[in-house]
Amino acid sequence: MTEARHERAPGDKPSREMHPSAPSEFLVYTIGLFVAVLLTATSFWAANTTLLWPGGVFLGLAVLAITQMGIHLVFFLHITSGPESTNNVLALAFGVLIVFVVVAGTMWIVADMNANMTMPSGEPMSMRMQH
Amino acid sequence: MNIATAIDSVPLEALPSASEAGPAPKRIVVAYGFWIFLLSDIVMFAALFASYAVLVRSTAGGPSGAQLFNQATVAIETACLLVSSYTCGLMSLAINSRNRVGMYLGAVITFALGAAFLTLEIGEFADMIARGATPQRSAFLSAFFTLVGCHGLHVTLGLIWLIVMMVQASVFGFAARVQHRLLCFSLFWHALDIVWVGVFTVVYLMGVSS
Numbered sequence: 001m002t003e004a005r006h007e008r009a010p011g012d013k014p015s016r017e018m019h020p021s022a023p024s025e026f027l028v029y030t031i032g033l034f035v036a037v038l039l040t041a042t043s044f045w046a047a048n049t050t051l052l053w054p055g056g057v058f059l060g061l062a063v064l065a066i067t068q069m070g071i072h073l074v075f076f077l078h079i080t081s082g083p084e085s086t087n088n089v090l091a092l093a094f095g096v097l098i099v100f101v102v103v104a105g106t107m108w109i110v111a112d113m114n115a116n117m118t119m120p121s122g123e124p125m126s127m128r129m130q131h
Numbered sequence: 132m133n134i135a136t137a138i139d140s141v142p143l144e145a146l147p148s149a150s151e152a153g154p155a156p157k158r159i160v161v162a163y164g165f166w167i168f169l170l171s172d173i174v175m176f177a178a179l180f181a182s183y184a185v186l187v188r189s190t191a192g193g194p195s196g197a198q199l200f201n202q203a204t205v206a207i208e209t210a211c212l213l214v215s216s217y218t219c220g221l222m223s224l225a226i227n228s229r230n231r232v233g234m235y236l237g238a239v240i241t242f243a244l245g246a247a248f249l250t251l252e253i254g255e256f257a258d259m260i261a262r263g264a265t266p267q268r269s270a271f272l273s274a275f276f277t278l279v280g281c282h283g284l285h286v287t288l289g290l291i292w293l294i295v296m297m298v299q300a301s302v303f304g305f306a307a308r309v310q311h312r313l314l315c316f317s318l319f320w321h322a323l324d325i326v327w328v329g330v331f332t333v334v335y336l337m338g339v340s341s
Contacts, residue, residue, distance in 0.1 A: 002263060003147070006152065006156065007155065009158050009163065011321070013227075030217075033213065037213065038211055040331075043332060043336055044206055046336075047336035054340070057340050061336050061337055065329060077321050077322075078262075087163060088203055091167055092166075092170065098174050099174060103184070105181075106182070
């Protein structure tokens with residue numbers, strides 16, 4: 001149908017010429033589901049267990065969530081590092097950059113404002129907001 | 132036509148590079164454009180996540196997340212959405228291999244799981260509102276309903292889109308334009324599941340454990 005070597009559409013399966021021994025698509029989705037279920041179950045366990053140090057649970061949950069998002073991107077959306085996927089990966093990288101700037105920037109700025117905003121009683125703003 | 136399969140049959144050296152090849156096929160252009168839209172949608176969700184993270188402690192004396200959230204419901208919702216993402220992937224496999232029965236089966240299961248998710252979420256919202264935890268109660272609840280409600284709205288739109296696509300597939304068959312739209316739908320559905328991973332981690336699990 002096409003005579004040219006084009007980029008791959010996001011969500012399409014990788015070309016077999018790059019990976020002649022690539023596993024079947026059904027297997028890719030099933031592995032993705034299996035790993036995602038494992039990560040989700042770990043997240044729910046980590047949030048409820050008393051075995052872990054509570055201070056580390058927050059970080060652990062964040063790591064598990066980011067890992068699972070990566071699993072979804074690779075196994076469900078077929079984002080790969082192959083040359084035919086460059087455009088998709090570059091767009092994704094830009095999106096991730098903006099997401100990071102928006103989330104981290106907002107939390108940083110507002111935390112800073114909270115620390116500098118003291119009430120007449122001397123309590124920081126965040127203390128007042130809690131009750 | 133499945134482009135990925137068509138490319139496979141031609142040796143790599145015989146192909147001109149993309150810059151000499153002229154415009155890309157419509158399937159690639161459509162899916163890439165939709166990919167850009169999805170990323171902008173995720174940026175919007177990032178803004179909602181940021182406002183939620185800022186307002187999560189501003190309960191104004193009202194109920195906090197730990198008092199409101201029911202983890203069992205969230206676990207079932209998560210399972211529904213995750214499995215529906217999987218069946219959506221199997222549906223796109225059936226479409227690529229022109230398997231009509233597989234496509235309808237995948238669509239029905241995907242729709243049922245998405246509808247189950249939505250029913251549980253609406254029930255959860257109704258329960259919270261009945262207990263006085265309305266969006267007007269506190270900044271935390273405003274942010275919660277905006278973030279989770281926006282995701283629920285996306286799921287609703289996805290379900291309507293899936294019905295429309297099944298009608299189009301039954302009328303037009305596997306026409307190229309129907310296939311492009313179905314590819315966009317599966318991208319949309321997978322992206323919603325990625326957003327949900329953020330929601331159940333940041334809102335529910337971190338809300339309950341802290």
